[in-house]
Structures are given as structure tokens and as C-alpha cells.
Amino acid sequence: MPESFDVIIIGSGQAGNPLATAFAQEGRRVALIEKNLLGGSCINYGCVPTKTLLASAERAHHAYTDAQYGIEVELEDIDLPTIVERKDALLEKLRQGIHENLTDQENPVQLFDGHASFTAPHTLNVTLNTGGTETLTAPLIFINTGTRAAIPEIDGLADTDFLTPTTILNLKDKPEHLIIIGGGYIGLEFSQLYRRLGCEVTIVEESAVVLEREDDDVCEAMQQLLEGEGVQFLLGSQAHRVSQNAEKQFTVSVTTPDGERRLRGSHVLVAVGREPNTKELGLDKAGVETDDRGFVLVDDQFHTNVRGIYALGDVHGGPQFTHISYDDYRIVRDNILKGKKRSKKGRDVPYVVFTEPQLGRIGLSEHEAQEQKLDYRVASMPVKTIGRAQQTGLTKGFIKVLVDGKTDCILGTAVFCEQGGEIMSMLQLAMHGNITCEMLQDMIFAHPTWAEALNNLFSKLENPKKK
Incomplete structure (x- = not known):
């Protein structure tokens, strides 16, 4: 006989884990099925490991270039195995933390290590990694299986x-x-x-x-x-x-x-690029619809076409970022457990490219503003003019911002700069609070900080150049 649960979550990603905990804390009987490692893509092969490795590369780069600061450092070799071991230790610590968070509570989440596939709309067969199978059923099922690296068809x-x-x-x-x-x-x-x-x-x-x-x-x-x-x-x-x-x-x-x-x-x-982990889920047996690339089709509240089945995170396509997956969780949690009416429609999609300097992005690009035929002004300022940049020697890049021509509120920004992600987040807060460019230009920021650049940035506003 199938084992019955109130909620089944397939995939231990950045939407699945907190959702499992939220349902369990409400007294629901929750099953979480994970084929690989707890934590999903962010912890195991996405944000956390890549940014941990990038931190080591940044240290190496500084050692190579410290002479310009009057510091002579002789770097004999790069110990890549030690760099990888540092990364692995952090990932293992995070996975252990997730396991404890899911299971060490009054109403623990029941974990199944194995591969899940639908046999009917609300019934799953789980092939356990340790051998054997389990059959699970629930009125609420959440697909959070993420994506994998896309492999192009290149000869050989x-x-x-x-x-x-x-x-x-x-x-x-x-x-x-x-x-x-x-x-x-x-x-x-x-x-x-x-x-x-x-x-x-x-x-x-x-x-x-x-x-x-x-x-x-x-x-x-x-x-x-x-x-x-x-x-x-x-x-x-x-x-x-x-x-x-x-x-x-x-x-x-x-x-x-x-x-x-x-x-x-x-x-x-x-x-x-990435492709969804949906081919072996048996979605056809559940009647769940996908697009031509295999991404699960959902509405603005992440319902699939089958009642009681949702898809969260990268598996439904759209922007593939950890913070977007986490927001998927918050929307579903609020709608189901808190009686609110929230959706993904119109939400912000901030992101950062973690090169050094970083590229922080939020809102419209200038190309998008032109396509929408918006009335806007644009300001662009090279980083080398910022006092903090001159003091640190981190002078590469620029800050660019688009401002609504009528309201003087920010439409979007590209911050290619040291601490670019943090400065972008400040401008995101200004966008949400309808803080105008004049208010930011006159605001008092501590000196000398990167944020101080916002005092001078908006003095360079001008009409876009005709192309």
C-alpha cells in the first residue's frame, strides 16, 4: 500500500527545503525526496562552490599584484587540491546543517534518498539509492528538481x-x-x-x-x-x-x-546553458504539461495544469537564480499557509556576475527601455572618479543608471564595479521606495564609501543618444 503524506516535495533545492520545514512546522506530514545531495544546485554545484573557488582566485590575484601597493609577495605555487578541499569542507558543513534543520524538529521531515517518478497524478514511485522502492502519495506535490548542464551536439x-x-x-x-x-x-x-x-x-x-x-x-x-x-x-x-x-x-x-x-x-x-531535470519524472503519467524544452509549465502562483501539483525553482524556466527560487517558496508558503494572494507577476529579478569587479544588474537595460519606447534619461560614471576607488586602486568599470523622464525614479541600473552587487542592491531599495534621483543626489552618505558615488552619479543625467 502507498505511504500517505500531506505534502511531498521532489528535490532538495532552495525552494524545496524551506517549504518542507514550513509545512512540517504547521503539523503537516512531509516527505522530501532527493536523488543526489541535499541542498540542490546552489550549495552543491552552483553559487556556493563557485564563489568559494573565486575567493581563492581573488586572493591569488592580489598576491600577484600587491607590488603596486608597496607590498612584495612571492607566490611560488597554486595549491589547487587545497583550494578544492576548502570548498568541499564548506559544502559538507552546509549539507549537514540542512539535514539537521529538516529532521531535528518536533515534527521532522521524512527524507527519502532516491529517484522519484510519477505513476499517477498524486502517486510517486521512489527508487531508493540503497536499493528497493517505496510508493508515496499526497494531495500536494511540489516539483523542485532544478536543472543540469546542457550539452550541445558537437561532433566528437x-x-x-x-x-x-x-x-x-x-x-x-x-x-x-x-x-x-x-x-x-x-x-x-x-x-x-x-x-x-x-x-x-x-x-x-x-x-x-x-x-x-x-x-x-x-x-x-x-x-x-x-x-x-x-x-x-x-x-x-x-x-x-x-x-x-x-x-x-x-x-x-x-x-x-x-x-x-x-x-x-x-x-x-x-x-x-541549462536544461530541466524532468525527463525521468514520469510527468506524462501525472498529466503535467511541459514546454518544448522540458520545463514545467506553471501559472503566476506556480500551479501546474494538474490540481495540487506545483513546480518551483529552475525547473519551471525563467530566471535561474537561487534568490528567485527562494522567492518561489515564499509565494507558495504565503498563499497556502498564510491565506495571502501573492504571485510572481512583476517581481524584481536582480542578479550579479561575480567577476572582479562584479556586475550588479536590476531593472531595465537601456536597450529594453528603447524597445519599450520609454521616456528616460541616463547617467554613466567611470569608477575611477570615485574617491574610494582611487584609494583602493580598484578603479575598473563604471556605473550606469536609467531614470524615468517624468518621475525621476530609477528604472534600472548596471553597476560594473567593486562591490557592484551591494551598490546595485542600494539602488534596488531606492526603486522599491520610489526614491528619486534628486533625493539620492542630496542624501548624506558616509565618506569615503562606495555608496558616496550616488551623490555624483545623477549629476551626469542626460537624454539618451539617438542611434
Whole structure:
């Protein structure tokens, strides 16, 4: 007989874990099914491990460049195994914390280590990792299975030992030459990381620019930053064949605007996007609809087309960020447990590219404002004019902000700057509070801080240039 629960959550991600705890604290009987590791993508192969590795690369870079500050540091070698071990220790600590949070409470969540698949709309078969199966049923089921690295159809790629953004996190042999296929924010973060660890790095990107969804000035500044550190780019280029010889060396054949190129490297990282973990869920047996890419279709409150079945986090498509998944949880929690009426419609989507300097983004880009034919003004200020930047020597980048032409409220910003994510968050608060650019320009900020830049930024507002 099936084991009955009030709630079943498939996947231990940033929406699933807090939702399981919230239901359990309300006295519901909750089952949480996880095929791999507790914590989902953010903790195991996303934000936490990548930013932990980036922190080590940042330290190495500072050691290489400290002479300009009058400090001579001799860096003999990069100990990549120790860097990876530090990352692994943090992940294990976080996973243990999640396990304790789910199970060490008055009404513990029941964990199932295994793979879940639907056999009917509200019935799941769980193939346990330890062997055997369980059949579970519940009136409320939440799909929180996330995504995995998309693998493009490139001739010969499948026959090689290529890396994904997940497998590269465990790499303990420093690449001599890392070839990255994909110039999105994941590829860019890894390019700076491994370049700063002393590796040769080449990025192959199909579009004519990196970060193709950003404004041209942002794309150009990011490319110039990384090129200045030694990262090589092949833009408007397509990798069409990958091979690996007996010595494990790679050859990547690339069609470029200037003709055919053959790149030779020690490692290849494929970072061209993500695809949903839905193929083996048996969604057809539950009647749950997906789009042509396999993402679960949901409404603005994350209902699927089947009553009582929801999809949360990256698995339903849209912006794939931890903070968005967590907001999915809050919306569902409030609607079901607190009797509120909330939806995802119109919510902010802030994000940060964790290069150094960071790129913090919120709201409209200038390109989007032009497409919507909005009345706006724009201000752009180079970071090198900020006092704090001059004192620290962190002078690369710029801050750009769009302001509504009628209300003087902020429409969007791109902060490519040291502490870019934090400054962007300040502007996000101003957007929510309808604080005008004049109010920010006249506000008293402590000196000398990065925030002080907001006093001067808005004095540069002007009408957009005609194109």
C-alpha cells in the first residue's frame, strides 16, 4: 500500500527545503525526496562552490599584484587540491546543517534518498539509492528538481573527457590551457577564476558579444576587463568538432569570422546553458504539461495544469537564480499557509556576475527601455572618479543608471564595479521606495564609501543618444 503524506516535495533545492520545514512546522506530514545531495544546485554545484573557488582566485590575484601597493609577495605555487578541499569542507558543513534543520524538529521531515517518478497524478514511485522502492502519495506535490548542464551536439564531444560547470568544481589538476565553450556569466566567472590561477584560457562564443542580453557598453567593458587579464576570446564563432588524443590533449575545431581555427588545450569546459531535470519524472503519467524544452509549465502562483501539483525553482524556466527560487517558496508558503494572494507577476529579478569587479544588474537595460519606447534619461560614471576607488586602486568599470523622464525614479541600473552587487542592491531599495534621483543626489552618505558615488552619479543625467 502507498505511504500517505500531506505534502511531498521532489528535490532538495532552495525552494524545496524551506517549504518542507514550513509545512512540517504547521503539523503537516512531509516527505522530501532527493536523488543526489541535499541542498540542490546552489550549495552543491552552483553559487556556493563557485564563489568559494573565486575567493581563492581573488586572493591569488592580489598576491600577484600587491607590488603596486608597496607590498612584495612571492607566490611560488597554486595549491589547487587545497583550494578544492576548502570548498568541499564548506559544502559538507552546509549539507549537514540542512539535514539537521529538516529532521531535528518536533515534527521532522521524512527524507527519502532516491529517484522519484510519477505513476499517477498524486502517486510517486521512489527508487531508493540503497536499493528497493517505496510508493508515496499526497494531495500536494511540489516539483523542485532544478536543472543540469546542457550539452550541445558537437561532433566528437561525447567521446571526450570534457568538463561541465559541475564536474570542473572537483578538478584538482590545474589546466595548462582551458578552452571554454560558452561566453555567458558562468563561462566568464570560470574564465577569470582559472586565468587568475595561472592557466591559459580561451572562450568560444557564438554571439558577437559576451553577455549578449546586456547593453553594448557593459559587454565591451566585461570583455576588456578579462582580455586585460589575459583571457582570449573567439566571438561570433562556433565549435563544431572536439577530439582528444591518447595524451588526453584536446583539439577544438572552430568556425570563426576570420576562417577555420583549431584550438589545442588540456581541458574543455562546456558552459552553454541549462536544461530541466524532468525527463525521468514520469510527468506524462501525472498529466503535467511541459514546454518544448522540458520545463514545467506553471501559472503566476506556480500551479501546474494538474490540481495540487506545483513546480518551483529552475525547473519551471525563467530566471535561474537561487534568490528567485527562494522567492518561489515564499509565494507558495504565503498563499497556502498564510491565506495571502501573492504571485510572481512583476517581481524584481536582480542578479550579479561575480567577476572582479562584479556586475550588479536590476531593472531595465537601456536597450529594453528603447524597445519599450520609454521616456528616460541616463547617467554613466567611470569608477575611477570615485574617491574610494582611487584609494583602493580598484578603479575598473563604471556605473550606469536609467531614470524615468517624468518621475525621476530609477528604472534600472548596471553597476560594473567593486562591490557592484551591494551598490546595485542600494539602488534596488531606492526603486522599491520610489526614491528619486534628486533625493539620492542630496542624501548624506558616509565618506569615503562606495555608496558616496550616488551623490555624483545623477549629476551626469542626460537624454539618451539617438542611434
